[in-house]
Amino acid sequence: MDSVHLALDFGSASGRLVAGKFNGERLKLQEIHRFPNQPVRFNGRLYWDFLRLFHEMMTGLKKASRLGLKVESIGTDTWGVDYAFLDKQGFLLGDLIHYRDDRGNGMLEEIKKDTSVSLADIYEVTGIHYMTLNSLFQLYYDVKYRPHIVEKADALLFLPDLFTYGLTGEKYNEYTIASTSQMLDARKKIWAAGLLEKLGLPVHLLQKLIEPGTICGMLAKPIQAEVGLPAIPVIAVGSHDTASAVAATPLQSKNSAYLSSGSWSLFGVELTEPLINQKSSKHNFTNEGGVEGTIRYLKNITGLxxxxxxxxxxxxxxxxxxxxxxxxxxxxxxxxxxxxxxxxxxxxxxxxxxxxxxxxxxxxxxxxxxxxxxxxxxxxxxxx
Structure with missing residues (x-):
């Protein structure tokens, strides 16, 4: 009998639930549920409609149950950088702000004014190229202009971590999604605590880093009851969507390159170690975490x-x-x-x-x- 694994893939324009059926030799894909992802503007700010997305995820799981699929695991991926705050009771603190919201604009200039940290310092540690939408700049804004939210927070979860938390009740930060934040030490593959402390960012809100392939937990009993599925392992996949895409790309040699094209186009190669130097920084190349210990060295440009x-x-x-x-x-x-x-x-x-x-x-x-x-x-x- 085929083993069945469910992939919840959230893109910036749409999401889908796909069943992967593996017979030991060949993988067949079956789309179970597809839905639009429609951000919301309110009072000049741009938000993700997270609760709608979670509802659609639950709808997809219910469809999988009704099809009688014998599901062995569930995994989730999303776009990068965006995050949410949870309080000690697990309540969401505010709506999820979209990375295309302009709150990151001007934060680099404020960092230069408020601290001794330069953009070169940030790149030297993180290996991530400068974009105003990076989590580091979003979080700097939150600390400075939304302290009432940050002070009540007990955890920061990136979007795939948040979906996994909703399914299992377990809090983690998966490595590949965390690497998009510009808050990770690219060489040591740990949180860049020293850099973040210099910036006054709340290191204590960051969670334990886990590698792709880690079992985060079992599908929680209330979720089981609602969707009609048993206690299935929820796996931390390469939860940055590009990390999973690159992992699935059959690169033929060390000299092979990939192009992942969606809302963003990401052109790059897989390395075993980050490439961080002045030339790399000058040309805005980035070092994101990949599956199986790799580094996704890439150029990030607007796609479709x-x-x-x-x-x-x-x-x-x-x-x-x-x-x-x-x-x-x-x-x-x-x-x-x-x-x-x-x-x-x-x-x-x-x-x-x-x-x-x-x-x-x-x-x-x-x-x-x-x-x-x-x-x-x-x-x-x-x-x-």
Missing amino acids: WIIQQLKKKWSAADPTIDYSWISREAQKAQTECAIAPDHEDFLAPYDMEKAILDYCRDEFGQNLRGRAEIARSVYNGIAT
Whole structure:
């Protein structure tokens, strides 16, 4: 009989529950449940709708139960950097703020003003390239401007850790997701406590680090009763989605590279040790933790996020518009305009279409005409 393992894969645009059926030689995948991930704006801030995502996860597990699948394990992965605070009773302290929220803007300048720590100091320890959305800068904001939340907290859990906690009641920080935070010592693979203390960040909220493959706990009894599954082991997979993607990529040699493309495009190689030097820092390469002790040395650039936002707007007005339509129309367009996908204008605008039109007009003096040229300017930029 096939062994069945459930993968809960949460992306920034959608999530899914997939059953992997393994007969000892071949793995077959069956999608059980798929759902949209729709962030929420409130009072100028951008949030993840975590409770909706947890509800969808439970819906997927119920579907797996109704199918009669003999499930042997469950694992969860998500995007990187985002986290939540729990108090001593396990209550969530506030809603989960989206990494595309602008609270990280200006935090590096405030760190330079408030402390003796430089960006070079941070990179030397963590090996993670600078982005305002990194957990380190989000947490610096929280300590400085939301102390009422931080002071009540008993634990900081990254998003896959939080889903696992909801399933098991156990608190851990899985290594690959923790490595995206810019708070881990890349060489020692432990929390960069010395650096964090210099920044005034609450090291005591960070949890025990566990490696991919660790059994976090069993499916809690209340969850068993609700979804109709027995006491199944919940496994800490490579819970940063890119870590799992790279682990599944059949790299043929030490000279092989990978490209993981979704909302973000991550191009890199697997190393046995982090590569941290001035040249690496200058070119904004990052050292994230991988499965089986590897380092994912990569370049992180904006991927299909912008196209996703255009599709969301256009398909609301015309349901026949899908990604295939956008791609076909973009191929026909003649414009050579190429946006800079990593420009801050495209991080989280209220209207992505308008942001692109304004950018091309202001930067290049070009007035794009129609959806095809708008999409083409994005693809041109990604390819540049």
